[in-house]
Amino acid sequence: MSGAVLEVKGLMKSFGALVAANNLNVEVMPAARLSLIGSNGAGKTTFVNMVTGYLKPDAGQVKLDGKDITRLPPRLITRAGLGRSFQIPQLCEAMTPVDNILVALEIAGDGGSVFRPARTKGSLDRAVEMLERFGLERYAGRPVNELPGGVRKLIDIAMSLASRPRVFLLDEPTSGVSTEEKFPLMDKVMAALEGERSAVIFVEHDMEIVTRYADRVLAFYSGEIIADDAPDEVLNDPAVQKYVTGTAR
Numbered sequence: 001m002s003g004a005v006l007e008v009k010g011l012m013k014s015f016g017a018l019v020a021a022n023n024l025n026v027e028v029m030p031a032a033r034l035s036l037i038g039s040n041g042a043g044k045t046t047f048v049n050m051v052t053g054y055l056k057p058d059a060g061q062v063k064l065d066g067k068d069i070t071r072l073p074p075r076l077i078t079r080a081g082l083g084r085s086f087q088i089p090q091l092c093e094a095m096t097p098v099d100n101i102l103v104a105l106e107i108a109g110d111g112g113s114v115f116r117p118a119r120t121k122g123s124l125d126r127a128v129e130m131l132e133r134f135g136l137e138r139y140a141g142r143p144v145n146e147l148p149g150g151v152r153k154l155i156d157i158a159m160s161l162a163s164r165p166r167v168f169l170l171d172e173p174t175s176g177v178s179t180e181e182k183f184p185l186m187d188k189v190m191a192a193l194e195g196e197r198s199a200v201i202f203v204e205h206d207m208e209i210v211t212r213y214a215d216r217v218l219a220f221y222s223g224e225i226i227a228d229d230a231p232d233e234v235l236n237d238p239a240v241q242k243y244v245t246g247t248a249r
Contacts, residue, residue: 083165
C-alpha cells in the first residue's frame with residue numbers, strides 16, 4: 001500500500017485528434033495541499049473532470065482509499081469521499097445558504113430528497129458549523145441571490161466540505177475575486193480545513209496563490225504533467241517557465 005488517499009494511474013483521454021490526457025500518473029497523500037497549473041487547454045480541467053466522474057477516461061484508473069471509482073457517476077464519487085467546488089458556484093439561488101448546505105449533505109448521503117432536504121438537528125448543526133467556519137453565519141437566512149459574489153463562492157466551497165470529504169478539489173477558487181479579496185478568501189478556506197485530514201487539490205492561475213498555499217505543484221502542458229515538485233522547484237523549471245508562466249523568475 002502506498003498510503004495515498006487518491007491514486008491516478010495511466011489516465012488517457014482524447015477528443016478526436018486532440019490528446020487531452022496522456023498517461024497521467026498521480027498519487028496524493030492525506031492532508032496534501034496540491035495545486036494544478038497550466039495554460040488554458042493544458043489538461044487540468046480534463047484531469048479534474050475524470051477524477052470526479054464528470055468525464056470518463058479512455059484508459060487508466062482512479063482509486064480513492066484503494067477503491068476503484070473510475071466508472072462511478074459523480075454523485076457516487078461524492079458519497080465515496082471526493083468533494084468538489086466549481087469555478088462558477090453551483091448554488092440554488094432562491095434558497096438560503098443553510099438550505100444549500102443541507103442539499104449538499106443529502107447528495108453526499110444515502111437518502112432524503114434534494115428538493116426537500118432533511119432538517120434534522122444533526123444536519124442543521126453541521127450546516128451552521130460550516131457557515132461559522134467561513135464567517136458566513138450572518139448570511140444564514142438570506143436568499144443566495146441577494147449575496148455578493150465572494151460570499152457565494154465561499155458558500156459553494158462550504159457545501160463541498162460539509163460532508164467531510166477525503167479529497168477536496170477546488171476549481172480556480174480565486175477566479176472572479178478581486179485582488180484585495182483573494183488572500184482573505186484562501187485564508188478562510190485553509191482555516192476551515194484546520195483539523196481535517198482532507199487532501200486539497202486546487203486549480204489556479206495566480207502564482208502568488210500557488211506559492212503561498214500549495215506544498216506541491218503539478219504543471220500541465222499539452223495533456224501531460226511536465227513538472228511535479230515543491231512550488232519553487234516547479235516555477236523555476238525551464239519547461240514550466242516556457243509553457244506555463246511565460247516568463248523567467
